[in-house]
Each structure stands twice: as C-alpha cells, then as structure tokens.
Amino acid sequence: MKLTNRLFDEIAIGDSASIRRVCTESDLYVFANVSGNLNPANLPDLEARFDTDGDPGTGAVAPSMWLASLIGNVIGTRLPGPGALYRAQTLVFRDRARVGDELQVTVTVVDKREPRLLLLDTRIERLGGASGGQSIAEGQAEVFAPARRIEIANAELPDVLVRRHEHFDRLLAACAGLPALPTAVVSPDDPDSLEGALQARDAGLIAPVLVGPASAIREVAAGLGRDLEGVDIIDVAHDDEAAARAVALVHEGRVRALMKGHLHTDALLSAVVRRTGGLRTNRRxxxxxxxxxxxxxxxxxxxxxxxxxxxxxxxxxxxxxxxxxxxxxxxxxxxxxxxxxxxxxxxxxxxxxxxxxxxxxxxxxxxxxxxxxxxxxxxxxxxxxxxxxxxxxxxxxxxxxxxxxxxxxxxxxxxxxxxxxxxxxxxxxxxxxAQVPVMLTSRADDARSRLVSCALAQLHDWWRAHGASRVAGAGRAD
Missing domain, CATH: 3.40.718.10 (Isopropylmalate Dehydrogenase)
Structure with a gap:
C-alpha cells in the first residue's frame, strides 16, 4: 500500500477523511513510555484509578494527547497526507476513551486560505454499544498542505514489545482464597532462601516448616529483621539429615510440598528418590x-x-x-x-x-x-x-x-x-x-520467581486433589 498526498489545489471544502482505531492497554503503556507521563489515571493495573470526576474505581482512561495523536495520523497519512505540517490545533474533550473502545477519527476541510493553509474540523467519536456515535473530542486544526507531490510506501515501523507478564499475574491470582500449602523448607539458613519462604508465607501461598539448624535460621532471621514467631522450626544440624527429615514430614502427613533452601539440589533430590523411605512414585x-x-x-x-x-x-x-x-x-x-x-x-x-x-x-x-x-x-x-x-x-x-x-x-x-x-x-x-511437588529455588531467583514457583505447587496440589484447574480460562477451547 502506498501513501499519496493531496496538494492544496486538489483539496475542496467539504473533503473528509477518517480512520478507525481500537484503544488497547499497550497503547496506554507505549504512550506513557514515550511521553514520560506516569499519571496513574492513564495506566492500567495501578491501584490509583480515576473516573472523569477524579474519583477512584472506573479504570484507566486514554491520555487526551494520545487521542490528539490519532488526529495527526489522519492528517499525516490521508488529508492532506505526507508532507502536511501543523500550525495549530484546538480540542474540547466531551468524554473519555477507555481500553476496548473503538474510535472513529475524522477530519473535514471547512476553509482554504493562502498560502496553502487548510482549516479542518476534527472529531473523535466512540463507535458501537449504547454510546455509539458519542463525541469524545472536537476541535479545529490549521494545517499547511504539502508543496509537492509525495508518494511513499506505507512504512513498516519497528515492532514495539510491551513487556508485561500477565500469565504469572493470573497464576498468582488463582491462588487467592486457597489454604496455604504446608511446605517443608529444607535448610533455609541463608538470607535468600529464608526470605523467599517468608514472603511466600506472607502471600498466603505456603505454611512453611523450617527444617535445618535452628540457631543459624534464627540468626539469619534477625539479620533480615524477620520475626519467626508462629513458624515451626525443626532443628537438624546437617543438610542430608534435613532433607531426610523433610521427606519424613511428607510421610507423616505434616507437609504436602518441599522447598529447597541453602543446600545442594542433589542433597535434596537424593532423599526424595531414595528407594526406602523416599517419595518415589511410578514416574521419573x-x-x-x-x-x-x-x-x-x-x-x-x-x-x-x-x-x-x-x-x-x-x-x-x-x-x-x-x-x-x-x-x-x-x-x-x-x-x-x-x-x-x-x-x-x-x-x-x-x-x-x-x-x-x-x-x-x-x-x-x-x-x-x-x-x-x-x-x-x-x-x-x-x-x-x-x-x-x-x-x-x-x-x-x-x-x-x-x-x-x-x-x-x-x-x-x-x-x-x-x-x-x-x-x-x-x-x-x-x-x-514425586509424591509431592518440589520447589527448586535458586539464589539467582528473584522474589517474584520464588512466589510463582510456590503458586505452581499450590495449583498442582489443588489440581491433583480436585481434577480441575483453579486458573481462569481453564477448559477453554484452544
């Protein structure tokens, strides 16, 4: 597809052009990144959300200047097209656009003035639904028509990737309301593993039983400023013994998951796969x-x-x-x-x-x-x-x-x-x-990775018990 402009003499009063565009969450994030405007009223997923009266609760609205940029789209690509230059733009906003709204943006020539100056009525309206045809913004633009013919290929711009991680958000949300999963945390005697276990407890994902050297665990907790009151601690001196004791807690029915702490993976898994007293099943x-x-x-x-x-x-x-x-x-x-x-x-x-x-x-x-x-x-x-x-x-x-x-x-x-x-x-x-899920957290894992690993264990435990997923969208046709 090629874009071709229209010269001043080729344009008549009453000529019109329009585009349609659906407002997306990505539009709002990209505009915020480009403009640096971090107004929470314009950003989805932030706690502070405002309606048109400034009260919280109705969700993010599209930035007014993003809407204005859509008018620039029509002027720069359709009427008069490539080579057009703005002189002025006025706008009055009658309503707000939100994610999912289909918008129609129209410019109409209302006057022509030398040299090459066009006066355009500009209008943005919402399409569809009960409020279809409702005006969101109206105004007038003053634009200089291009001085020469320009014909260009419709340029393919570099893709813009909005880095969002909605899938993990959904997995964590699916765990809301579930009872915390009783979990043996093996040798959590370093800051990373202990803090990860306590964060998962605070999020309601696990009910930790700390298995390892009690004095070292308490010393680490003090260094983190963490209170271990109400947390079960089983005092075991060495990693191998701690892994064996954690496996025994599964057999005793006290826990339904294991979490790796400050010990080597092999030390934990060797206790899990031990032929006698381990957690083997008929699967690898x-x-x-x-x-x-x-x-x-x-x-x-x-x-x-x-x-x-x-x-x-x-x-x-x-x-x-x-x-x-x-x-x-x-x-x-x-x-x-x-x-x-x-x-x-x-x-x-x-x-x-x-x-x-x-x-x-x-x-x-x-x-x-x-x-x-x-x-x-x-x-x-x-x-x-x-x-x-x-x-x-x-x-x-x-x-x-x-x-x-x-x-x-x-x-x-x-x-x-x-x-x-x-x-x-x-x-x-x-x-x-194994008989229970095992979380192999690493020192390289950030807090979110640890939390999501705990959510995976909780969701798998629920699925095995109920034969159905807790996650929204489960059972959809893919």
Missing part, C-alpha cells in the same frame, strides 16, 4: 520450567532443563506426562506439546527425532494422556505458525506449541535461559513425579 521425576513471555498467548512450559541429563525414551514419557499435568493445572485444557529436535523429519542419524516420533504415537494410543503431542519439531516450526506452514507441516501442535520437550538437559537449560535473558521471559519452575 523431572523439572518443568514455566515461562511468561511477553506477547505469547499462554505460558510456555519447557522440560527437562534441570534434572535428567540425557533421558531415554522411557524417561521422556514421564517428562512429557509431568509437563502436561502441570500445564493442565495452570489452566490449559489440552496442552499442545512439541517434542523438539534439530529437524522436523524422522532421521535415524538423529536419535531425538526417533524418540519424538514414538512419543507422538504413544500419545495417539493413550499411553500419554491429557495433551496433544507432536514431533519431531524444530524450534521454529514448533512455535511459529508461518514457519510450520512454510515447511508444509499440518498438525494441531506445529506453530502453536505450549509445552516444549527438549532432547537433553543441555539444550533445555540453554533454551530456558536464552528466553529469560534475551527474550525477557519471567521464569518459575517445579519438580514433579
């Missing part, structure tokens, strides 16, 4: 990363990037099933699972492609349940529909995968961390396959 344990990526319609689940180094086919069956179960607990009715490899064709020289094909067939035969499984898929045609179509892959999963199963730990770990550090994802995670 595996870790599932849950990633909130800006611009993606659902959370992305990646497994296994933390525990199983080079899983074989039998282990991958459990890895897939664990990931599907967590995705369902997080609100995906029938998760779409892409089994990744370097290529999307079954290639005997690449063993992961054979595993992927077998996993797909096992899902078809009901040996893996609850999700749609397809593979092998390369990363591009797993998550990008255009790439999948270009390569002629017809599948319910290709291009729309919500769960990614990686060939081995190295590839999964690199993928998850690339998404965090290069694609601005927020990450949380959970170990599944």
């Amino acid at each position: 344990i595996s870790h599932v990363y849950v990633l909130d990526l800006p611009g993606m319609a659902d959370p992305l689940f990646v497994s296994d990037a933390a525990i199983n180094i080079a899983p074989g086919l039998e282990e991958k069956v459990d890895i897939v099933q664990n990931a599907i179960d967590l995705a369902r607990a997080c609100g995906l009715a029938e998760p779409r699972v892409g089994v990744l490899s370097a290529v999307e064709t079954v290639t005997p020289a690449i063993p992961s492609t054979i595993d992927a094909a077998v996993l797909s067939k096992m899902a078809e035969r009901g040996q893996i349940t609850g999700g749609l499984v397809d593979g092998p898929l390369a990363m591009d045609n797993a998550v990008d529909l255009r790439a999948a179509r270009t390569k002629g892959i017809a599948s319910l999963v290709a291009g729309r995968a919500q769960v990614l199963i990686v060939p081995n730990l190295e590839s999964g770990n690199m993928l998850a961390k690339e998404l965090v550090f290069l694609a601005h994802a927020e990450a949380a995670g959970l170990v599944l396959g």
Whole structure:
C-alpha cells in the first residue's frame, strides 16, 4: 500500500477523511513510555484509578494527547497526507476513551486560505454499544498542505514489545482464597532462601516448616529483621539429615510440598528418590520450567532443563506426562506439546527425532494422556505458525506449541535461559513425579520467581486433589 498526498489545489471544502482505531492497554503503556507521563489515571493495573470526576474505581482512561495523536495520523497519512505540517490545533474533550473502545477519527476541510493553509474540523467519536456515535473530542486544526507531490510506501515501523507478564499475574491470582500449602523448607539458613519462604508465607501461598539448624535460621532471621514467631522450626544440624527429615514430614502427613533452601539440589533430590523411605512414585521425576513471555498467548512450559541429563525414551514419557499435568493445572485444557529436535523429519542419524516420533504415537494410543503431542519439531516450526506452514507441516501442535520437550538437559537449560535473558521471559519452575511437588529455588531467583514457583505447587496440589484447574480460562477451547 502506498501513501499519496493531496496538494492544496486538489483539496475542496467539504473533503473528509477518517480512520478507525481500537484503544488497547499497550497503547496506554507505549504512550506513557514515550511521553514520560506516569499519571496513574492513564495506566492500567495501578491501584490509583480515576473516573472523569477524579474519583477512584472506573479504570484507566486514554491520555487526551494520545487521542490528539490519532488526529495527526489522519492528517499525516490521508488529508492532506505526507508532507502536511501543523500550525495549530484546538480540542474540547466531551468524554473519555477507555481500553476496548473503538474510535472513529475524522477530519473535514471547512476553509482554504493562502498560502496553502487548510482549516479542518476534527472529531473523535466512540463507535458501537449504547454510546455509539458519542463525541469524545472536537476541535479545529490549521494545517499547511504539502508543496509537492509525495508518494511513499506505507512504512513498516519497528515492532514495539510491551513487556508485561500477565500469565504469572493470573497464576498468582488463582491462588487467592486457597489454604496455604504446608511446605517443608529444607535448610533455609541463608538470607535468600529464608526470605523467599517468608514472603511466600506472607502471600498466603505456603505454611512453611523450617527444617535445618535452628540457631543459624534464627540468626539469619534477625539479620533480615524477620520475626519467626508462629513458624515451626525443626532443628537438624546437617543438610542430608534435613532433607531426610523433610521427606519424613511428607510421610507423616505434616507437609504436602518441599522447598529447597541453602543446600545442594542433589542433597535434596537424593532423599526424595531414595528407594526406602523416599517419595518415589511410578514416574521419573523431572523439572518443568514455566515461562511468561511477553506477547505469547499462554505460558510456555519447557522440560527437562534441570534434572535428567540425557533421558531415554522411557524417561521422556514421564517428562512429557509431568509437563502436561502441570500445564493442565495452570489452566490449559489440552496442552499442545512439541517434542523438539534439530529437524522436523524422522532421521535415524538423529536419535531425538526417533524418540519424538514414538512419543507422538504413544500419545495417539493413550499411553500419554491429557495433551496433544507432536514431533519431531524444530524450534521454529514448533512455535511459529508461518514457519510450520512454510515447511508444509499440518498438525494441531506445529506453530502453536505450549509445552516444549527438549532432547537433553543441555539444550533445555540453554533454551530456558536464552528466553529469560534475551527474550525477557519471567521464569518459575517445579519438580514433579514425586509424591509431592518440589520447589527448586535458586539464589539467582528473584522474589517474584520464588512466589510463582510456590503458586505452581499450590495449583498442582489443588489440581491433583480436585481434577480441575483453579486458573481462569481453564477448559477453554484452544
């Protein structure tokens, strides 16, 4: 599409042009970033919200100057078009626009004056609904028409990505009203692990039982200015003993989840998988990363990037099933699972492609349940529909995968961390396959990551007990 301007002599009084535009939350955030105007009346998701009378409660309104910029859009692209220059603009705002409003912006020529000066009536109105056709803003613009013909391609501007993490917000909101999950926190004798556990307690996500050296835990709490009154502490001197005691608390029915504190992951998991007295089930344990990526319609689940180094086919069956179960607990009715490899064709020289094909067939035969499984898929045609179509892959999963199963730990770990550090994802995670979920928090995790990991454990616990997800949108057709 090309943009062509209209010269002064080609324009007649009464000529008109208009555009339609839907106001979105992203519009409000982008405008706030560009302008530096952080007025909470114009920003969704902030506590301070105002209606047109200045009273709280009706939600964010579109900035008036964002509305005015839409008039500039019509003038700069349609009437008179490229090369037009403003001299003046007046506006009277009759009402406010909000997210979801469809707006029509119209300019009409009411006078022509030399040299090349146009007087335009400008109007913004709301379309649809009970108030359809209602004027939001009216005014007059003085614009100099371009002096020469300009014809340009409709420029493709660089994409603007609004970095929001609504999926994690939704997961945390789904936990509201649930009883706190009794959780053994193993060796929380450093500031990061203890503070993370206490923040999760304060958020109502877990009811922590601190298992470790009591004197060290209390000393850390004092350094944090934290009061441990009312928190159960089981005094155990060494990490291995603390892990074993935490597992015993599960068997005693005192806790329904474990959280890693200031000890090595192997020390905790060795107690979990111990053949006698551990928390083994008939499944292999595996870790599932849950990633909130800006611009993606659902959370992305990646497994296994933390525990199983080079899983074989039998282990991958459990890895897939664990990931599907967590995705369902997080609100995906029938998760779409892409089994990744370097290529999307079954290639005997690449063993992961054979595993992927077998996993797909096992899902078809009901040996893996609850999700749609397809593979092998390369990363591009797993998550990008255009790439999948270009390569002629017809599948319910290709291009729309919500769960990614990686060939081995190295590839999964690199993928998850690339998404965090290069694609601005927020990450949380959970170990599944044991009798209870295990939260493997890390010193590198921020407070939000720890909280969401606790929310994952709480949601999975609820899903196992009730067979349904607490998350809004669960059961929707994807």
